[in-house]
Amino acid sequence: MAHIGDKEYFKQIGEIKFEGKDSDNPLAFKFYNPDQMVAGKTMRDHFKFAMAYWHTLCGTGGDPFGPGTKAFPWATSVDPIQAARDKADAAFEFVTKMGFDYYCFHDVDIVDEGDSSLAEFENRVQQTASYLKEKMTASGVKLLWGTANLFSNPRYMNGAASNPNFDVLARAGAQVKIALDATIALNGENYVFWGGREGYMSLLNTNMKLEQDNIGRFMRMARDYARSQGFKGTFFIEPKPMEPSKHQYDFDAATSINFIREQGLEKDFKLNIEVNHATLAQHTFQHELQVSADAGMLGSIDANRGDYQNGWDTDQFPNNILETAEAMLVFLKAGGLQGGGVNFDAKTRRNSTDLEDLFYAHIGGADTFARGLLIADSVINTSNYEDLLGERYASFAAGIGADYVAGKLNLGDLYNHAQNNGEPRQISGRQELYENILNQHI
Ligand code: XLS
Ligand code: NI
Numbered sequence: 001m002a003h004i005g006d007k008e009y010f011k012q013i014g015e016i017k018f019e020g021k022d023s024d025n026p027l028a029f030k031f032y033n034p035d036q037m038v039a040g041k042t043m044r045d046h047f048k049f050a051m052a053y054w055h056t057l058c059g060t061g062g063d064p065f066g067p068g069t070k071a072f073p074w075a076t077s078v079d080p081i082q083a084a085r086d087k088a089d090a091a092f093e094f095v096t097k098m099g100f101d102y103y104c105f106h107d108v109d110i111v112d113e114g115d116s117s118l119a120e121f122e123n124r125v126q127q128t129a130s131y132l133k134e135k136m137t138a139s140g141v142k143l144l145w146g147t148a149n150l151f152s153n154p155r156y157m158n159g160a161a162s163n164p165n166f167d168v169l170a171r172a173g174a175q176v177k178i179a180l181d182a183t184i185a186l187n188g189e190n191y192v193f194w195g196g197r198e199g200y201m202s203l204l205n206t207n208m209k210l211e212q213d214n215i216g217r218f219m220r221m222a223r224d225y226a227r228s229q230g231f232k233g234t235f236f237i238e239p240k241p242m243e244p245s246k247h248q249y250d251f252d253a254a255t256s257i258n259f260i261r262e263q264g265l266e267k268d269f270k271l272n273i274e275v276n277h278a279t280l281a282q283h284t285f286q287h288e289l290q291v292s293a294d295a296g297m298l299g300s301i302d303a304n305r306g307d308y309q310n311g312w313d314t315d316q317f318p319n320n321i322l323e324t325a326e327a328m329l330v331f332l333k334a335g336g337l338q339g340g341g342v343n344f345d346a347k348t349r350r351n352s353t354d355l356e357d358l359f360y361a362h363i364g365g366a367d368t369f370a371r372g373l374l375i376a377d378s379v380i381n382t383s384n385y386e387d388l389l390g391e392r393y394a395s396f397a398a399g400i401g402a403d404y405v406a407g408k409l410n411l412g413d414l415y416n417h418a419q420n421n422g423e424p425r426q427i428s429g430r431q432e433l434y435e436n437i438l439n440q441h442i
């Protein structure tokens with residue numbers, strides 16, 4: 001393949017190709033076949049797979065008990081701009097070799113903030129963005145979404161848009177403006193708000209109503225600014241119940257949808273649903289997708305998985321086929337994502353220290369989604385699943401049930417129907433049958 005970077009970091013690895021499920025090549029897709037049509041679209045277009053800059057290029061494996069374990073060859077320069085260019089070279093080499101079309105970033109992922117002033121940081125972001133633009137033009141890789149990191153710097157310890165100090169809120173606003181400018185300059189298709197510290201630890205020192213209304217004002221300003229600069233994309237809120245805050249305001253999809261509507265953001269905002277955030281909120285991934293889809297707000301997906309034996313955001317690469325197949329049933333029936341794609345917000349384990357591990361991880365993730373999609377498509381088209389579901393709700397499809405759905409009845413009508421009808425017939429939910437159908441298509 002044509003190599004577009006100044007330096008090559010993954011020399012031993014070529015372009016990852018689809019070889020089918022009988023291939024033993026660990027550096028090949030077994031199920032993700034980008035050009036294969038499923039339900040009227042190529043897999044490539046269904047998923048719009050994206051690489052997350054922060055995990056893949058910046059995540060060296062540090063945890064609260066020890067430092068990073070991965071010495072990335074692109075992270076050697078002490079000059080922040082040179083380091084940013086090296087990282088970009090590695091990023092585009094990786095995405096291109098994976099055959100993905102997209103990437104996503106936080107402002108501080110593409111270039112180090114260090115202890116730079118706001119003006120200096122803006123300058124670094126702008127310089128890096130122009131380098132990224134060159135790489136994008138040369139490779140055809142696109143920006144799925146950009147965002148600002150408003151949670152790592154100690155200044156945001158009390159939150160960003162929810163900060164009790166206006167000066168910090170304004171500082172966050174400046175950072176969002178810079179991140180939006182970069183996203184727009186790079187033709188970013190969407191912009192994300194994930195509010196890691198937009199929440200609280202103790203209600204004793206918190207004015208929740210003011211904090212939430214301030215976030216609403218902040219998001220309306222961001223929207224108005226972006227629109228004034230010609231941004232046509234969608235804004236996403238990414239729900240998460242906790243970590244690092246104890247009570248995050250964007251707890252789950254339902255909470256975030258209520259916030260979006262309450263704050264008058266529903267024309268411009270949708271949701272970015274992350275698997276591990278769903279499970280931290282005691283939901284399933286598919287539940288969060290369904291809630292979003294039913295509100296017309298299924299925008300994008302952050303793909304990963306949790307560890308079901310513990311309660312934090314482990315951000316492992318997706319490999320749970322059953323979970324993904326159930327999710328893809330919702331995805332297909334909802335007509336896919338609105339504007340977004342599938343971003344691998346996932347990290348290799350701390351002890352996965354070879355550069356190849358980054359490839360194995362993304363290959364596995366893409367294959368898991370591809371399998372999930374194929375299974376869901378097969379369930380919908382070649383089983384009696386849809387008929388069973390239709391039968392279960394048949395009483396609302398005709399007669400008095402249909403009148404109820406059409407809003408033609410009152411409580412007196414329900415009373416009369418119940419009086420005339422006797423005890424309702426017992427109808428099984430047949431959950432095990434549904435589960436068997438899904439398993440049969442795996
Ligand atoms: C962290 C979030 C974060 C967002 C972007 O838990 O998933 O990575 O996706 O800020
Ligand atoms: Ni995420």
Ligand code: NI
Nearest residue numbers: 274277313345
């Ligand atoms: Ni996360």
